[in-house]
Structure formats: structure tokens, C-alpha cells
Amino acid sequence: xxxMEDALRLESVSKTFGDQVKVAALDRVSLGLPYGTFxxxxxxxxSGKSTLLxxxxxxxxxxxxxxxxxxxxxxxxxxxxxxxxRRGRIGFVFQAFNLLPTLTVWQNVLLPARIAGTSxxxxxxxxxxxxxxxxxxxxxxxxxxxxxxxxxxxxxxxxVNRPALLFADEPTGALDSARAAEVLMxxxxxxxxxxxxxxxxxHDPVAAAYADRVLFLADGxxxxxxxxxxxTGVAARMAEFGAAxxxxxxxx
Ligand SMILES: Nc1ncnc2c1ncn2[C@@H]1O[C@H](COP(=O)(O)OP(=O)(O)OP(=O)(O)O)[C@@H](O)[C@H]1O
Ligand SMILES: [Mg+2]
Numbered sequence: 001x002x003x004m005e006d007a008l009r010l011e012s013v014s015k016t017f018g019d020q021v022k023v024a025a026l027d028r029v030s031l032g033l034p035y036g037t038f039x040x041x042x043x044x045x046x047s048g049k050s051t052l053l054x055x056x057x058x059x060x061x062x063x064x065x066x067x068x069x070x071x072x073x074x075x076x077x078x079x080x081x082x083x084x085x086r087r088g089r090i091g092f093v094f095q096a097f098n099l100l101p102t103l104t105v106w107q108n109v110l111l112p113a114r115i116a117g118t119s120x121x122x123x124x125x126x127x128x129x130x131x132x133x134x135x136x137x138x139x140x141x142x143x144x145x146x147x148x149x150x151x152x153x154x155x156x157x158x159x160v161n162r163p164a165l166l167f168a169d170e171p172t173g174a175l176d177s178a179r180a181a182e183v184l185m186x187x188x189x190x191x192x193x194x195x196x197x198x199x200x201x202x203h204d205p206v207a208a209a210y211a212d213r214v215l216f217l218a219d220g221x222x223x224x225x226x227x228x229x230x231x232t233g234v235a236a237r238m239a240e241f242g243a244a245x246x247x248x249x250x251x252x
Contacts, residue, residue: 091158148179
């Protein structure tokens with residue numbers, strides 16, 4: 001497989017925090033994600049999941065290694081150029097939704113394009129909001145919506161301009177299981193119907209089972225992976241990691 005075939009490619013990417021005491025949040029991570037795939041990232045708290053997404057999307061600067069997006073290297077040395085590069089290619093969904101409270105649903109969805117000074121396909125934005133059941137909520141503000149509805153607005157905002165790559169950091173972390181299922185189905189559809197490539201951090205084996213592949217992180221490294229995951233298998237694997245790290249801690 002060549003690099004051109006991957007929507008996202010990491011080559012030995014490391015991220016170290018701190019000057020005196022160094023924390024290796026990512027330790028030589030390499031991976032390739034083909035177009036149109038849905039990948040879940042799991043692992044204990046502090047294992048580097050958010051750092052992986054932040055570095056891969058260029059929100060944070062890596063310490064070492066190469067990141068290729070659609071075969072093109074992500075260069076974070078020039079912030080303006082990096083922002084321009086990300087624009088239209090990358091969408092990001094945060095656990096805390098990050099909607100602007102004073103703007104309506106419609107304004108929130110159109111905001112990134114307005115900031116970027118690019119045009120939005122308003123028909124597509126409208127159709128997307130209809131699809132996710134918010135077509136009659138365009139003039140509502142985030143506070144007037146449930147958590148699941150707010151997260152769907154955040155996802156609509158992230159995918160309206162069809163970025164090839166969508167990163168989502170615990171997008172269902174704050175939702176109950178019914179609302180989480182709505183959000184996960186929307187992500188799955190954006191992969192199957194729009195050919196988007198999705199990378200999602202989650203702690204929930206049920207959420208991970210919506211993905212095609214699960215990557216398991218521990219101490220900043222990919223330590224395992226699972227294809228065509230099922231929730232029970234993912235939960236069992238997570239329990240093994242928990243037991244293994246407790247054994248290591250005892251031995252230390
Ligand atoms: N800005 C920062 N400054 C210093 N250390 C950081 C910073 N961000 C993350 N770290 C450290 O890097 C490591 C990985 O953090 P990260 O946030 O990626 O973990 P995570 O897997 O997303 O955890 P969680 O499941 O709790 O969200 C941790 O040891 C964390 O303390
Ligand atoms: Mg995190």
C-alpha cells in the first residue's frame with residue numbers, strides 16, 4: 001500500500017511535553033488509515049489519545065515524525081499555512097461540543113466557513129440539518145437543545161464542507177446511550193455515504209464497535225488493534241490491558 005492511498009498517515013510521530021520533566025505523550029506512533037474508514041482509538045486515561053488526535057490534525061505541534069494527510073505532509077512550522085492546509089481537509093468534534101452560545105444552530109454550522117471566508121453549500125447544510133432531525137431548530141440557540149442535539153450540530157458543523165478527515169475526541173462522552181447511538185450512526189453514515197475518514201477517541205466498547213478498526217494505546221504507543229470489532233471483544237481486550245497494567249504496577 002502506498003502513502004497516496006491513505007487519508008492519514010503517521011510515520012514515527014512523537015510528542016513530548018515539559019522542559020525539566022519530560023512526558024512522552026506519543027512515542028514513535030506509526031499508522032495508516034485508508035480513505036473511507038472509521039477508526040476508534042481506545043486506551044487508559046493519559047495514554048495519549050487526545051494528543052494523537054491533536055497532533056494528527058495539526059492542532060498541536062508534534063515533536064518528531066511525519067504526518068501525511070491525503071499524501072501531503074502536514075507542516076506545522078508556519079501556523080497560517082497549517083491553518084490554511086487544515087481548512088476544508090479536516091473537521092474536529094470535541095467532547096464539549098464547543099458551540100457558540102449566542103449564535104443559532106444555523107449560524108453555528110456556517111461559522112467556520114464564514115471565518116475562513118469560504119462559501120458554504122447552504123442547500124447541503126440545510127439537508128444535513130434535516131437529516132439529523134434539527135431542520136426545525138435552525139433558529140434555536142445551543143442552550144435550548146439537548147446534549148445529543150448539540151453534539152449533532154457540532155458534527156454537522158464539522159462535516160458540512162466535506163472534510164476528507166474527521167477527528168472526534170470522545171464525541172459521545174457526555175451523552176446517554178440513546179443520544180450516543182444517534183451521534184455514532186451519523187458518524188458511520190458520513191463514512192459510508194460521503195466516503196469520509198473518521199478517527200474517534202472513545203472509552204466505550206459499544207461506541208468502538210461502530211468503527212471498522214480499533215487501535216489500543218498505552219503509554220503513548222499503539223499496543224494492539226482489532227478489526228471488525230464487537231463490543232464484547234473490545235471490553236474483554238480493555239479488561240486485559242487493565243489487568244496487565246496493574247501487574248506491571250505491582251512489579252515496579
Ligand atoms: N499540555 C500538556 N502539557 C503537559 N503534559 C500534557 C499536556 N497534554 C497532555 N499531557 C500529558 O500527556 C499524556 C497524554 O495525555 P492525553 O491527554 O493525550 O491522554 P488521553 O489518553 O487523551 O487521556 P483521557 O482519556 O484522560 O482524555 C498525559 O500524561 C498527560 O498528562
Ligand atoms: Mg483525552
